[in-house]
Amino acid sequence: MSNREACRIVGVDNRTGQKWRNGRHAYGNRRALPPISVVAAPSGPSRYLREEDRIHIADRLREKATMRAIAAELGRSPSTISREVRRNRHLVSGTYRPHAAQARADARRPRPRAGKIRQNPELRDFIQDHLGLRWSPEQICQALRIQFPSRPEMHVVHETVYQALYIQGRGELRRELARALRTGRARRKPRRQAQQRRPRFATPMVMISERPAEADDRAVPGHWEGDLIIGKDGKSAIGTLVERATRYVMLLHLPEDHRAETVRAALVTTVQTLPDHLRRSLTWDQGSEMSSHGAFTVATNVPVYFCDPASPWQRGSNENTNGLLRQYFPKGTDLSVHTREHLNAVAAELNGRPRKTLGWETPAERLHKLLAA
Template sequence: MAFEIRKIRSSQGCKKLVREREEYFRLMDQGVSSREACRIVGINRRTGKRWRNGTNPTKKRPAQPALCVRAERVISASRRLTLEERLYIADQVWAKVSVRRIAAALERSPSTISREIRRNRHPTNGQYRPHAAQARAESRRPRPKPAKIAENSELREYIQERLGRRWSPEQIVQHLHRDFPDRPEMHVAHETIYQALYIQGRGELRRELAKALRTGRARRKPRRQAQQRQPRYRHPMVMISERPAEVADRAVPGHWEGDLIIGKDSGSAIGTLVERSTRYVMLLHLPNGRGTELVRDALVEAVTALPAHLTRSLTWDQGSEMGRHHEFTVATDVPVYFCDPASPWQRGSNENTNGLLRQYFPKGTDLSVHTREDLAAVAAELNGRPRKTLGWETPAERLHTLLTAA
């Protein structure tokens, strides 16, 4: 017979919910989840939680002990494998018994047994020895563990030197594997580098090196929603949906993405161009503003300096600075394709590059103070960074390969 929820739903005052509590624990003993048991007996989930775990004392009421009386399912005498269990595992492994049969006999998960054998067997001959396995497990147990970067001065200096050159942690990790292929003590995950920079009191790297990261932040921050794009202008545009298919797969070089990074109070700007195939970066010098004529002239100057086979198309957002895009196309014979409104992911390479450039040109600063030589130096440094998407080649190396082949 199904449990009937009481019809009077008002507060019970001093009356105890005896029937509800008994039915709640009966359902829990049958393996029903706490959420479902609360729904069946008609109580709040917090009430069920208080019954199971008890409550701490408050100003209005004393502490209440846990009322959960159902028997806990005990898989083993300990949360960790004991020496006796390891002795049994060793005997069964020697007898070539399957992992699942061993797990069933010990009432353990098969993944626990397979992980135990894999992690604690002898590193050279692969044999599983129970006493040695117990020693290895106990040696890994102490917390907190010593940090790898803190203990290895050579590794720490390697990381700090490349952070000073504005390399990302993932770029550093990949080059550690390349420079020290046979030295596992020099291998770390990129998250280890972030933790060494971010965690207060545990950071093994100099805290000022966090400024070398792309975001420049010394702590993690949740991502914000992208800002709304400016409304489109009236001059006819060729939309990105009409762009040739060869542009999307990045197989053919010469297709560029462009945008502006804006300075303090929207009073200055720098133009950015990124080649989709090689991720090669070019910066446009705009010392006198970002008017349509100025942007047009800067684009024409940059594009005409490139070989013809590297100037096939340009993809831009619907910013007002491209109001003379048709004049640019007439002067260079390079078609311009426009992204949909509020769709920055359609120029993903350029958006990513703009984020990298903010290391050199922070938001809220005057960008007009940078000379043409400054922009060339920044572009050269950025094109000299290894990229994961290029198989850890640099954009400059990939572009040089294309030019040599041509």
């Protein structure tokens, strides 16, 4: 509003309002004064009324302000203010006391009712069975909607499953099932930044910026991402390959070591099992295990593109898959004890999980459609 309009509403002279707004400059024997500060701070993004909001409501009610005026000052709906006054005023005198109102609101906020999972044994058993299969809570919730479309009592969101696992005292799901989650944690922790990795070899490399555009948009299958997951003390490893369009997973058996020649031989053997139209490119980080990438390209005719230093997001599908694989191959364990048959079984289980990014199809189903087409 203009200064004149604001002064008319408040009921003061225009010059007085200008001093309130801009402060008073020093002249003569008068010293400067700052502008008038706002007495009641706005509520901001808080969902609930806070104690300072209730104090402001009480002060304005004593000044005979309307509900709409108070709501405008706090940035709230008029119905919110009228409901607050009606529910929390004194039962005998009818006056609104802010501290007593805050105490009543705090007492009503707890919700001691049993959760949805605890009330429904069928729902609880379904979630526990699929957590045992290492399905994520989001995958489980989507499967519930698909299998029970007309039963809303069987529908939950993934946050409900997480709370049933993490929040103490609810007892809706067995706490040991938290180990079946991808993180394996019994309680939540904030995410940490990925550790930076330095290049391990200085040989001619083709960088990811030169990779074909068809690989970036995932429209054409046959572009793969690869990496190693390392075992205890860095003495063992398993190679991982993920197809970008279908998220199909293949694992490399490296029982003896993970030197460059060993990794190259395992890559050549694995990639040669694929049809030609599924062998378009391979993206890897700058690890020393790929120092023989030139010999691999000669043997398979598959170009290798390297990510920039400390840029794991450039192989996002592979990084996500490596996290899933840590459920089967935990950090700090010897990975050389796993047989090729076990690796194939783990890959088959991952390829049989529905994926949100595939419209809840499995990687095996999506790859089968591509091969059939």
